[in-house]
Amino acid sequence: xxxxxxxxxxxxxxxxxxxxxxxxxxxxxxxxxxxxxxxxxxxxxxxxxxxxxxxxxxxxxxxxxxxxxxxxxxxxxxxxxxxxxxxxxxxxxxxx
Amino acid sequence: xxxxxxxxxxxxxxxxxxxxxxxxxxxxxxxxxxxxxxxxxxxxxxxxxxxxxxxxxxxxxxxxxxxxxxxxxxxxxxxxxxxxxxxxxxxxxxxxxxxxxxxxxxxxxxxxxxxxxxxxxxxxxxxxxxxxxxxxxxxxxxxxxxxxxxxxxxxxxxxxxxxxxxxxxxxxxxxxxxxxxxxxxxxxxxxxx
Numbered sequence: 001x002x003x004x005x006x007x008x009x010x011x012x013x014x015x016x017x018x019x020x021x022x023x024x025x026x027x028x029x030x031x032x033x034x035x036x037x038x039x040x041x042x043x044x045x046x047x048x049x050x051x052x053x054x055x056x057x058x059x060x061x062x063x064x065x066x067x068x069x070x071x072x073x074x075x076x077x078x079x080x081x082x083x084x085x086x087x088x089x090x091x092x093x094x095x096x
Numbered sequence: 097x098x099x100x101x102x103x104x105x106x107x108x109x110x111x112x113x114x115x116x117x118x119x120x121x122x123x124x125x126x127x128x129x130x131x132x133x134x135x136x137x138x139x140x141x142x143x144x145x146x147x148x149x150x151x152x153x154x155x156x157x158x159x160x161x162x163x164x165x166x167x168x169x170x171x172x173x174x175x176x177x178x179x180x181x182x183x184x185x186x187x188x189x190x191x192x193x194x195x196x197x198x199x200x201x202x203x204x205x206x207x208x209x210x211x212x213x214x215x216x217x218x219x220x221x222x223x224x225x226x227x228x229x230x231x232x233x234x235x236x237x238x239x240x241x242x243x244x245x246x247x248x249x250x251x252x253x254x255x256x257x258x259x260x261x262x263x264x265x266x267x268x269x270x271x272x273x274x275x276x277x278x279x280x281x282x283x284x285x286x287x288x289x
Contacts, residue, residue: 009099037118087108
């Protein structure tokens with residue numbers, strides 16, 4: 001059985017990773033959309049995104065669309081693998 | 097790190113909820129342009145019918161053909177977008193394409209059969225009958241895809257039935273604003289997270 005991932009297992013980060021994992025391989029989600037899906041504050045979002053980015057699990061890209069700044073988030077390959085490993089670990093726990 | 101079986105079950109449940117939510121939002125986002133398109137078709141065709149009733153058949157035929165062509169265009173654009181994002185599989189694309197074609201043929205057969213059974217309908221009856229079919233279709237799709245789509249169909253059904261029963265002189269105008277308008281507004285609603 002694989003090991004648990006304590007970065008991903010935190011409840012908000014787990015929902016964040018699950019939401020991002022539902023995207024396609026080259027799909028990104030806007031910060032505001034992810035925030036609305038998770039129903040959390042800007043501050044909370046930034047803290048958890050920073051943790052996931054530092055671990056190399058997500059990629060954050062910023063650009064300007066029209067005259068507005070846009071922040072988009074996507075899972076990295078490593079993040080997708082780590083999330084799937086953690087979910088496998090959780091499933092394993094239930095099946096054991 | 098120690099995770100109990102109960103923690104694991106809760107975590108997996110939250111993953112599943114997030115997954116389902118994203119599926120619903122994706123379905124809403126995909127459905128939104130179709131609703132806006134057909135809302136606009138209803139709006140324009142009904143408005144023209146209200147002011148130029150003699151052009152009714154030509155207007156609805158033209159509006160339906162244009163709507164169908166644009167619908168096909170949106171389906172192609174969706175497929176391209178999904179391909180770009182790594183969400184597209186050729187096998188699934190072919191299956192969905194066949195599905196859409198069969199649905200189109202089935203709906204056409206339904207309307208032909210119903211018109212053979214019902215015989216001649218006046219303009220109001222024909223408008224209400226056809227529009228109700230589509231409004232109930234949105235409700236049926238919403239039962240699978242999400243509450244917002246179901247509610248959109250329900251609002252349109254109520255508007256059509258209420259208009260048919262209580263608005264006699266300006267039914268087409270009522271349909272333009274209530275049914276067409278509600279579909280167009282619903283398109284914006286569906287795009288929201």
